[in-house]
Amino acid sequence: MRLSFFFVPMLLQYSIANLATTTLNNLTDQSALLAFKAHVGDYRSVLANNWSISHPICSWVGISCDSRHQRVKALNLSGMGLGGTIPPHLGNLSFLMSLDVTLNNFYGHLPNELGKLGRLKFISFSFNKLSGSIPTWIGVLSKLQIMSLRNNNITGPIPNSLFNLSKLEMLQASFNVIDGNIPSGIGNLSNLFDLDLRHNNLQDQIPTEIGNLQNLESLALGTNNLSGLIPPAIFNISTIRVLNLHSNQFSGRLPSTIGHSLPNIEYLTLAINNLIGTIPDSLTNASKLIGLDLGSNSFSGHIPNTFGNLRHLNVLSIRTNNLTTESSSADQWSFLSSLTNCRKLSYLVLDSNPLGGILPPLIGNFSASLQSFYAYECKLGGSIPKEIGNLRGLILLTLDFNDLNGTIPTSVGTLQQLQGLSLEDNNLEGSIPYDLCHLELMYGIRLNGNKLSGHIPPCLASLTSLRELRLGSNKLTSSIPSSLWSLEYILEINLSSNSLNDSLPSNVQKLKVLRVLDLSRNQLSGNIPSTIGALVDLETLSLASNQFQGPIPESVGSLISLESLDLSGNNFSGKIPKSLEALSHLKQFNSAESFFGNYALCGPPKLRVPPCKQDNSKRTKKVALIVLKYILPPIVSTVLIVITIIMYRRCRNRSTRKSDHEDFLSLATWRRTSYLDIQRATDEFNECNLLGTGSFGSVYKGTISDGTDVAIKVFNLQLERAFRSFDSECEVLQNVRHRNLIKILSSCSNPDFKALVLEFMPNGSLEKWLYSHNYFLDILERLNIMIDVGSALEYLHHGHSSAPIIHCDLKPPNILLDENMVAHVSDFGISKLLGEEEDSVTQTMTMATIGYMAPEYGSEGIVSAKCDVYSYGVLLMETFTRKRPTDEMFTGETSLRTWVKESLPHGLSEVVDANLVREEQAFSAKMDCILSIMDLALDCCMESPDMRINMTDAAAKLKRIKVKFLDDAAATN
Secondary structure, three states, X not given: OHHHHHHHHHHHHHHHHHHHHHHHHHHHHHHHHHHHHHHOEEOOOOOOOOOOOOOOHHHOOOEEEOOOOOOEEEEEOOOOOEEEEOOHHHHHOOOOOEEEOOOOEEEEOOOHHHHHOOOOOEEEOOOOEEOOEOOHHHHHOOOOOEEEOOOOOOEEOOXXXXXXXXXXXXXXXXXXXXXXXXXXXXXXXXXXXXEEOOOOOOEEOOOHHHHHOOOOOEEEOOOOEEEEEOOHHHHHOOOOOEEEOOOOEEEEOOOOOHHHHOOOOOEEEOOOOEEEEOOOHHHHHOOOOOEEEOOOOEEEEEOOOOHHHOOOOOEEEOOOOEEEOOOOOOOEOOHHHHHOOOOOOOEEEOOOOOOOOEOOHHHHHOOOOOOEEEOOOOOOEOEOOHHHHHOOOOOEEEOOOOOOEOEOOHHHHHOOOOOEEEOOOOOOEOOOOHHHHHOOOOOEEEOOOOOOEEOOOHHHHHOOOOOEEEOOOOEXXXXXOHHHHHOOOOOEXXXXXXXXXXXXXXXXXXXXXXXXXXXXXXXXXXXXXXXHHHOXXXXXXXXXXXXXXXXXXXXXXXXXXXXXXXXXXXXXXXEOOHHHHHOOOOOXXXXXXXXXXXXXXXXXXXXXXXXXXXXXXXXXXXXXXXXXXXXXXXXXXHHHHHHHHHHHHHHHOHHHOOOHHHHHHHOOOOEEOOHHHHHHHOOOOOHHHEEEEOOOEEEEEEEOOOOOEEEEEEEOOOOHHHHHHHHHHHHHHOOOOOOOEOOEEEEEEEOOEEEEEEEOOOOOEHHHHHHOOOOOOOHHHHHHHHHHHHHHHHHHHHHOOOOOEEOOOOOHHHEEEOOOOOEEEOOOOOOEEOOOOOOOEEEOOOOOOOOOOOHHHHHHOEEXXXXXXXXXXXXXXXXXXXXXXXXXXXXXXXXXXXXXXXXOOOOHHHHOOHHHOOOOOOHHHHHHHHHHHHHHHHHHOOOOHHHOOOHHHHHHHHHHHHHHHHHHHHHHO
C-alpha cells in the first residue's frame, strides 16, 4: 500500500510533465502554422476562415496529426488558392512526414529551412511557379520516398546530392527548365519505380547506369535534347510498363529482342527521334502493349504482319517513316488483315509512309472501337471502298494527299459519329454526296484539291456543328446555296478555285464568328454587301479573281480582326475607303497586289492605283471666290452671334460647361439627329415607350423615319454628372467596334438636350431574364451570354488598338440581348480610358454599383482592368446562382463571393439556381460545368488585383468549359 501511495504522485507528476511537453510542442507547430498563414497570400480566405487559435490545430483544414503526440504529421494545402513565396517557418514542423502544396501560386526558391524536416516521406510542389534550382539540401531528407516538382520554372542541373536518397521511389520534375545532363548517380536510386523528367532541357546521352534501376516501372524523358544511342540496358529492365523517350535526338536501331526483354511494357513512345532500321518482329510479342508510337523517325522495311498479336493495343502510330507493306497481292495492304484482330484499337496512324497500293475492302472489318484513321500521303491509289461505312465508331477519317479516284462513297453517310472528314488533294470525281448531311456531329469537311463537280448540297446548312468547310480547287458550279450563310458558328469557308456564280448575299452577316472566307477565283459578281462589316472576327478575306463590281464598301473598315485582304482581279470602282486605315492587324494593307486588276479604283499612290480626281477648274475657283467674298462673311457673323448666345447661356447655367466644339469632335463619325426627330420617334417621349430609367437619364424605345426600332437614351441635364456621362459614352464608343458592344447609331447634342440613338435590343436585359417569372435561361444560354460578355471585356482591355477601356459598371441591367439572344455590353457612362499599357491604373471619385465593385475601387477609387474582372466574377456567380450580390441574406462578413466559396465543392447544390438542375437529364454534366464556372468566378474575384485572372484567360477558360459541357452532355444522352 505504501509503495502504491508513493507511486501514484510520481505517475501523476510524469503525466503532467508529459502533457506540458506535448502542449509546448503543439504550440511550436501552432506558431509555425500561424506564421505560415501570415506570410502567404490567402486569396480565397481558406486559412483565414479556418486556422484560428480558438480551435485545436489538429482540426484545422489541411492538417493531420499523429495520435500520440498531437504533432502535425501531414500538411495538405493542395488547390487552396495560396500564393507568395514558401515561408521558412515550415521548417519548424519537425514531425512533418507529408507536405503537399500542389496547384497553388507559390513562386520563388524553396527555403533552406525545409532541409530540417528529416521525417519527410512525401513532398509535392507541383503546378506552382517556383523558380531556382533543385536545392542541394534535398539530399538530407534521407526518408524521402516521393518528390514531385512538376509544372514549375525550376532551372539548373540535377544536383548530385539527390542521389543520396536511397529510399526514393518516385521523382517527378517534368515541365520545368532543368538543364545539363542526367548524372550517372541516377543508378544509385535502386528503389525508384517512377522517373519523370519530360519537357526540360536535358542534354547529352542517357547514362548506362540507368540500367541499375531494376524496379523501374515508368521512365519518361520525352521532349528534351537528349542524344546518342538509347542505352541497351534500358531494354533489359523487365519491370518497365511505360517508356517515353519521344521528341529527342536519339539515333541507332531498336534491339531485335525488344519484345522479349520488355514483357510488361504497356506504353512505348519513341516518336520524333532519328531511329533507323526495321521494326523488330519481336515487338509484337509484347502482348501487354496498349500504346505504341514510333512515328517521325527513319524506320524502313515492311510493317510487321503480326500486329494482330497485340490484343490490348489501343493506339498505333508509325507515321512519317519509310515503311512499306509486304503483300501477297502487290496492290493491297496485307498488314491490315492482322490489325483487324486488335479489337480495342481506336487510333491508327499510318500517314507519310510510301505504302502504295490500294485501301482494301477489309478496312471495314475493324471493330467499332476504331475512332481515328490517318492514312494521308501514303501513295494510295484506287477508290475508297464502300466498306468504310462499317466503321460505325469512326470520329476522324484522313486520306489526304494520295492518288484516290472514283467517287466519295455514299456509305460515309452511315458514320454517325464522324466529326472530321479530310480527303484533300486526291483525284476524286462526281458530286458531293448529300449523305454527308446526315452526319450531325460533323466539325470539319475538307474536300479541296479534287475534281468534284455539280452543286454544293444546300443541306450542309443542317450541320450546325460544322466549323470548317473546304471545297476549294474543284469543279463545282452553280450558285452558293443561300442556306450556307445560316451556319452562324462556322469558322472557315473556302470555296476558292471553282466555277461558282451569282452574288454574295447580304445575310453573310449571320456568320458571327467566321475567321476565314475565301471565295477567290470563281465567277461571282455584283456588289459586296455592306453587311460584310459585321464579321468582326474575320481574319482572312479573299474575293480575288471574280467579277465583283461597284465600290468597296466603307464597312470593310469594321473588320477589326482582319489580317489578310485580297480584292484583286475584280471590277471594283470608286475610291479605296479611308476606313481601311483603321485595320491595325492588316498585314497586306500596303501591298498594291490586294487591289491589282481593279482599274477603276482610285486612292493613295502607295497602293499603285490612280489618284482620285480633284476638281480644279476655273469655275470652281470662281465659285470659291464668290463664297469667300459674299457668302462666308455673313455666315461667320452669324456663327459668332450664335457662339456669343451659347456662351451667355452657359454662364447662366453651370450644368452646360462643356463646349459644343468638344461634342462635335467626339461625334464627328456619327450621323446627327435633331431634337424634333427624337421627339417624333418617341411619340413626344410617351411613357408607353419608356424602357427604363438610370442614374443619368431615361431610355425610350423609338421608331425612326425608315421604320427601324431604336433605343434613345436621353440624359437628365439637371444632373451635372450627366454631362460627363454623355461625354464618356461618346469618347469610348466612337472608335470601338465589337459584336458584343452596344452600337451608337447617331446622336443629338444641343446646349440643353443630349441624347444617344442606340441599337434596339428586343430581348431586354439579363436582369429581366434572371429575375422575371415569365422568363428562363437554360445553362447553355447563360454560358453563351457570359462568353459574349467576356469577349467584349477582352476586346476593351486587350484588343482595342488604342488605350485600354474599363467599363466600371458591369451588372445585369447593362447586359442587353438582341433578337438572337446575343449579349451586348451597354452603358459606358462612368467608364475610363487608361494609358497605353494594359496594366495601367487610374483613380476616380465616381462610384460604381455596390456589390459589383472590386475592393480597391470601393475603398480607394483605384480603377484598372482587374476591376472589370472582379465585376465579371460577381456577374458569373449571380447568373448561375440567381442571387443578387445585394440580396438581404448577405450581411456582415457574408457576401455572394464568400457564400459561393464556402459552399464549394460539396455544397454546390445549395447555391446553384435550382431551375438549372431541376431536370435529371445530364445532371452530372451540369453540376460539373457549374462547379468549373464557380471556380473561374472565384479566380476573377480574388481580393488582390494582382492575383486575379485576366479577361483573355477568363474568356478562353469559359469557352473550354462550354465545350466540355457539350461533350459531357452528349455522352450522357
